[in-house]
Amino acid sequence: MYWQVPSGVLRGAAKTIRNKQMKELKNIISATLAPVLLFLSCKSNKLFEQGPPEPVSDGYTLTTAMPADAALAGKKNSEINSPVIDGDRCNTKTVDRQRNEMKSATNNTEWAKIQGNWDEWQRLEWKFKLPKGFQPTGSFCHIHQLKAQDGPDNGSPVITITPRANSNGSNKRIQIIHTVDGANTGKGTIVDNIPLADFEDEWVQVQEEIHYTHNGYYSCKITRVRDDKVLVNFKDNNIDMWRIGSSYIRNKYGIYRSLAGGKLDQTPAGQSPLLKNESLWLADFKIYEKNSNPNPGVAHD
Numbered sequence: 001m002y003w004q005v006p007s008g009v010l011r012g013a014a015k016t017i018r019n020k021q022m023k024e025l026k027n028i029i030s031a032t033l034a035p036v037l038l039f040l041s042c043k044s045n046k047l048f049e050q051g052p053p054e055p056v057s058d059g060y061t062l063t064t065a066m067p068a069d070a071a072l073a074g075k076k077n078s079e080i081n082s083p084v085i086d087g088d089r090c091n092t093k094t095v096d097r098q099r100n101e102m103k104s105a106t107n108n109t110e111w112a113k114i115q116g117n118w119d120e121w122q123r124l125e126w127k128f129k130l131p132k133g134f135q136p137t138g139s140f141c142h143i144h145q146l147k148a149q150d151g152p153d154n155g156s157p158v159i160t161i162t163p164r165a166n167s168n169g170s171n172k173r174i175q176i177i178h179t180v181d182g183a184n185t186g187k188g189t190i191v192d193n194i195p196l197a198d199f200e201d202e203w204v205q206v207q208e209e210i211h212y213t214h215n216g217y218y219s220c221k222i223t224r225v226r227d228d229k230v231l232v233n234f235k236d237n238n239i240d241m242w243r244i245g246s247s248y249i250r251n252k253y254g255i256y257r258s259l260a261g262g263k264l265d266q267t268p269a270g271q272s273p274l275l276k277n278e279s280l281w282l283a284d285f286k287i288y289e290k291n292s293n294p295n296p297g298v299a300h301d
Helices: 019-025
Strands: 003-008 037-041 062-065 077-082 097-104 121-130 141-148 159-164 173-178 188-195 202-211 216-224 230-239 249-258 278-290
Touching: 077 097, 077 249, 121 249, 141 202, 159 202, 173 216, 173 230, 188 230, 202 278, 249 278
Parallel strands: none
Antiparallel strands: 003 278, 037 097, 062 077, 077 278, 097 249, 121 202, 121 278, 141 159, 141 249, 159 173, 173 188, 202 216, 216 230
């Protein structure tokens, strides 16, 4: 049996929900996922309360709206915006990439049930929409990651959902990539050549299921909401879904992309001509969990 985080709308981020709520909810995490997500970008590296505030003076790259969209009638959605000239959390040493993401809170105690801990099973569900004309490059552009937060081999994500194109911008497609740092068990690109055109200007429903162990399980089903067309349906029941020495795997959503040869400290910055301002809509997050680890803070090899 899975414990459920009920359906919620991604509306920004907050440090915590109230202790009273935490006690009342017990195994069910919260009424929405929003309060346990961090919003990280260069423009605004802050923790926000439930509804995002008015735009701040130096720019704000998360907006909310209630568009007239039959797929999500009456629900708020969050739009992640990634301008061409933006960085990675304003880190002056990281000038070759940019990040605008929602992440599960960096907390493996009171928020352990939203993290992937050793030998746990999770099901993650959410919706996203890429705009018409979304243009990836030949370099990385991750819109979802499962990534170890700690341990010696936490450099690369375990799983990414990645829009990709050829160097000339052709063959726009969706990939799913599997990597394991410090081991030879990474399987590389496990899903490829799913036409990006099938996703453009369409809400899609994602359902991932993960068993966080070395001989683990990973599945990803992506269904177009408008017509229930299954765009991705991948399963692997013998895949390494853990990082040696880690205590938890975080889930991340947004735009994290390479400047494809460009650098922010150059004049001009020299980004790929394929790069342009991009956005991504997100909504309806749910987390289900079973076989909860009783000692989630303990690192495991």
